[in-house]
Amino acid sequence: MAIGRSAVMAPVPSKLYSDDVSLLMVLLDTNPFFWSTASIPFSKFLSHVLAFLNSILLINQFNQVVVIATGCNSCNFIFDSSSVPANPNLENGRMPALCSNLLQKLEEFVTGDEKLSKEVLAAGIGSSLLSGSLSMALCYIQRVFRTGPLHPQPRILCLQGSPDGPEQYVAVMNAIFSAQRSMVPIDSCVLGAQHSAFLQQASYITGGVYLKPQQLDGLFQYLSTVFATDLHSRRFLQLPKPAGVDFRASCFCHKNTIDMGYICSVCLSIFCKHHKKCSTCGRKRQSSLEG
Amino acid sequence: MPQVKIIAKNFMDMVASLPAMKLDALYHNTFICEAILRSLPPLAKKYVLQMLYIDVPVTAKAMEEWVLADGFSKHRVAIDRLIQLRVFTETSDRKKETSYRLNPTFQTNLQKHLIYGGVLPREPMPSNITVRLPSLDDLEAYALVQWECFLLQLINSTQTEKLTNFSSSLMKVFQRGLLTQREKEAPRLTESGFQFLLMDTNAQLWYIMREYISNSEERGVDPADLISFLLELSFHVTGEAYNINTLTEFQRNTIKDLADLGLVKLQQGRKESWFIPTKLATNLSMSLSDTSSRKQGFVVVETNFRLYAYSSSKLHCEILRLFSRVEYQLPNLIVGAITKESLYNAFENGITAEQIISFLQQNAHPRVAERTPSVPENVTDQIRLWETDLNRVEMMPSHLYDEFPSRDVFDAACDYAREYGGLLWEDSKKMRLVVKAEIHLHMREYLRRPK
Numbered sequence: 025m026a027i028g029r030s031a032v033m034a035p036v037p038s039k040l041y042s043d044d045v046s047l048l049m050v051l052l053d054t055n056p057f058f059w060s061t062a063s064i065p066f067s068k069f070l071s072h073v074l075a076f077l078n079s080i081l082l083i084n085q086f087n088q089v090v091v092i093a094t095g096c097n098s099c100n101f102i103f104d105s106s107s108v109p110a111n112p113n114l115e116n117g118r119m120p121a122l123c124s125n126l127l128q129k130l131e132e133f134v135t136g137d138e139k140l141s142k143e144v145l146a147a148g149i150g151s152s153l154l155s156g157s158l159s160m161a162l163c164y165i166q167r168v169f170r171t172g173p174l175h176p177q178p179r180i181l182c183l184q185g186s187p188d189g190p191e192q193y194v195a196v197m198n199a200i201f202s203a204q205r206s207m208v209p210i211d212s213c214v215l216g217a218q219h220s221a222f223l224q225q226a227s228y229i230t231g232g233v234y235l236k237p238q239q240l241d242g243l244f245q246y247l248s249t250v251f252a253t254d255l256h257s258r259r260f261l262q263l264p265k266p267a268g269v270d271f272r273a274s275c276f277c278h279k280n281t282i283d284m285g286y287i288c289s290v291c292l293s294i295f296c297k298h299h300k301k302c303s304t305c306g307r308k309r310q311s312s313l314e315g
Numbered sequence: 316m317p318q319v320k321i322i323a324k325n326f327m328d329m330v331a332s333l334p335a336m337k338l339d340a341l342y343h344n345t346f347i348c349e350a351i352l353r354s355l356p357p358l359a360k361k362y363v364l365q366m367l368y369i370d371v372p373v374t375a376k377a378m379e380e381w382v383l384a385d386g387f388s389k390h391r392v393a394i395d396r397l398i399q400l401r402v403f404t405e406t407s408d409r410k411k412e413t414s415y416r417l418n419p420t421f422q423t424n425l426q427k428h429l430i431y432g433g434v435l436p437r438e439p440m441p442s443n444i445t446v447r448l449p450s451l452d453d454l455e456a457y458a459l460v461q462w463e464c465f466l467l468q469l470i471n472s473t474q475t476e477k478l479t480n481f482s483s484s485l486m487k488v489f490q491r492g493l494l495t496q497r498e499k500e501a502p503r504l505t506e507s508g509f510q511f512l513l514m515d516t517n518a519q520l521w522y523i524m525r526e527y528i529s530n531s532e533e534r535g536v537d538p539a540d541l542i543s544f545l546l547e548l549s550f551h552v553t554g555e556a557y558n559i560n561t562l563t564e565f566q567r568n569t570i571k572d573l574a575d576l577g578l579v580k581l582q583q584g585r586k587e588s589w590f591i592p593t594k595l596a597t598n599l600s601m602s603l604s605d606t607s608s609r610k611q612g613f614v615v616v617e618t619n620f621r622l623y624a625y626s627s628s629k630l631h632c633e634i635l636r637l638f639s640r641v642e643y644q645l646p647n648l649i650v651g652a653i654t655k656e657s658l659y660n661a662f663e664n665g666i667t668a669e670q671i672i673s674f675l676q677q678n679a680h681p682r683v684a685e686r687t688p689s690v691p692e693n694v695t696d697q698i699r700l701w702e703t704d705l706n707r708v709e710m711m712p713s714h715l716y717d718e719f720p721s722r723d724v725f726d727a728a729c730d731y732a733r734e735y736g737g738l739l740w741e742d743s744k745k746m747r748l749v750v751k752a753e754i755h756l757h758m759r760e761y762l763r764r765p766k
Contacts, residue, residue, distance in 0.1 A: 044357035075429045082428060083360040085353060248364045257357045260386020
């Protein structure tokens with residue numbers, strides 16, 4: 025893949041984009057179940073993030089920021105810096121275009137998400153739909169790739185607070201592998217109390233940065249120090265290294281996180297109990313055991 | 316007169332060369348802070364962001380720990396640049412440890428920007444006053460036409476029809492270095508003049524702006540004011556109308572010059588008049604000096620060295636004439652051939668093969684631009700070969716020795732010269748040899764030595 029892309033990039037005679045132009049996809053966790061228990065209020069968190077987004081847009085005029093809200097039942101695009109009207113309506117003089125646009129969309133999204141949760145109460149409460157927003161981000165990036173050889177360098181930043189939802193294991197892993205294939209690093213900033221195994225694996229596999237800030241009061245400093253680094257500069261800077269990665273998987277049958285399990289020898293599906301027939305590919309008799 | 320080498324350095328080098336006082340004063344303007352930040356190398360941008368909310372000086376040692384061993388040279392470049400632009404101020408404490416902190420004015424301005432977001436330098440005029448605003452395409456076309464007019468006038472100063480309103484003295488300033496200006500002689504393009512014509516629009520614009528700024532003091536304008544106005548202008552929105560009354564007296568004078576260059580378009584309504592920045596203006600502060608302005612190419616080069624240029628522009632024709640033989644001209648097409656003679660002409664004028672090739676590549680017609688290579692390889696190779704043909708002869712200062720008294724002396728002298736690696740040529744029949752000038756002294760001493 026790497027060779028393929030560089031071969032396409034080579035004949036471009038003069039570079040319109042310098043090395044540090046980036047497309048930053050921010051996945052914003054809006055799960056109310058998490059934010060009601062979090063150590064900093066959502067509004068404060070948001071002000072840190074907005075300042076961070078502003079700073080990304082500030083450092084290069086070609087930088088692009090897209091924000092996707094991750095709710096517990098749905099996810100949606102709430103901000104795209106490339107589609108902000110060039111002439112912001114100045115009715116609200118003091119509020120900059122970025123904030124007002126984003127906040128309005130965010131509010132709409134949160135109320136919409138809340139409505140959905142009343143309808144589907146049975147859904148796994150507590151986790152947010154990370155797999156959905158990851159796939160949306162990757163789809164967006166694919167579209168950018170197809171616009172031609174000149175595109176900003178994409179990366180994904182997950183601002184995740186809620187705990188992992190084991191039922192999303194397969195979908196999240198698929199998203200991670202497709203990100204790896206298209207060489208898109210997934211950075212993760214975990215705001216919750218526990219480490220996230222999903223995001224540890226995501227950052228580990230895609231070569232992104234995983235960080236769990238100690239003090240959320242200084243979130244902006246963490247964001248600007250670590251996550252504002254463009255892919256070009258990452259080659260020269262010391263960035264946090266993964267301390268340890270939780271590689272545990274979820275079983276396909278009950279969606280539980282397991283230490284040991286059975287693996288289908290044909291399709292590599294994982295199960296917590298021995299089955300006569302693999303429910304994924306239909307092949308009989310699996311016997312391998314994962315350590 | 317020393318030769319002026321045209322280098323399309325960017326705006327920021329000019330800013331960096333301002334005296335410290337002026338530079339500090341410039342940072343009171345938020346747009347300048349923003350433009351400066353954007354012009355920095357990636358690592359330097361990162362450092363500024365990182366230091367934005369740190370109010371105490373950070374030691375140089377601590378900063379060195381931020382980088383990997385590989386990136387140390389980049390780190391040095393970034394820090395040097397930051398200090399040069401006075402974004403970082405250097406302090407040393409008693410233990411002689413250097414530490415850096417952000418320029419406080421710069422810091423507060425950027426902090427404000429992060430919290431309140433970007434603001435426009437001035438508000439565009441409401442659309443009910445400004446009727447018939449040009450579309451973006453029209454505006455770009457206007458800018459290009461204006462720029463071409465200017466270039467044509469620049470190289471063809473003898474032309475009678477006056478195209479722009481520049482005073483002849485200002486025009487002279489622009490032509491300085493590009494044209495030879497001898498008395499009683501038609502001005503001729505100099506070597507750098509040719510190079511100038513082959514540069515892309517942004518680079519040309521930058522060159523002209525640099526001349527314009529460096530000449531500003533003679534016109535009674537403070538260069539710092541001019542730079543700050545130009546940078547501010549580059550943050551206006553392309554295609555929006557801005558009221559001229561919001562400008563100061565000096566800015567109003569400047570904007571007239573800029574309109575001649577195609578940076579802005581001036582329009583007049585019933586009561587008000589306004590200016591509309593074009594792409595040329597908004598590109599001005601861009602740190603990437605090598606951005607092709609993405610205009611459509613027009614040249615097709617065939618493997619038989621024929622050249623088809625789909626253009627009706629006089630300027631394009633003039634440029635092509637620099638290195639090719641223009642055979643005929645149709646309303647929208649210029650047909651020419653790249654010949655050995657035409658190229659020798661170009662080389663004599665100081666244009667290099669690489670410049671010609673990069674011009675052909677950058678301006679390749681969209682149909683051929685998607686092919687690789689966009690200019691046939693046999694043509695590019697031949698252009699390079701013809702250039703190296705001219706460099707076949709190498710000049711070297713040397714000395715000729717003859718009339719040796721005997722063959723022995725001659726042979727010994729040859730051996731001696733060979734030992735020093737300075738023997739260039741020998742003719743044993745007539746007993747003559749040529750040696751490099753640098754060993755002439757040794758040689759003379761050797762020959763004078765009594766045998």
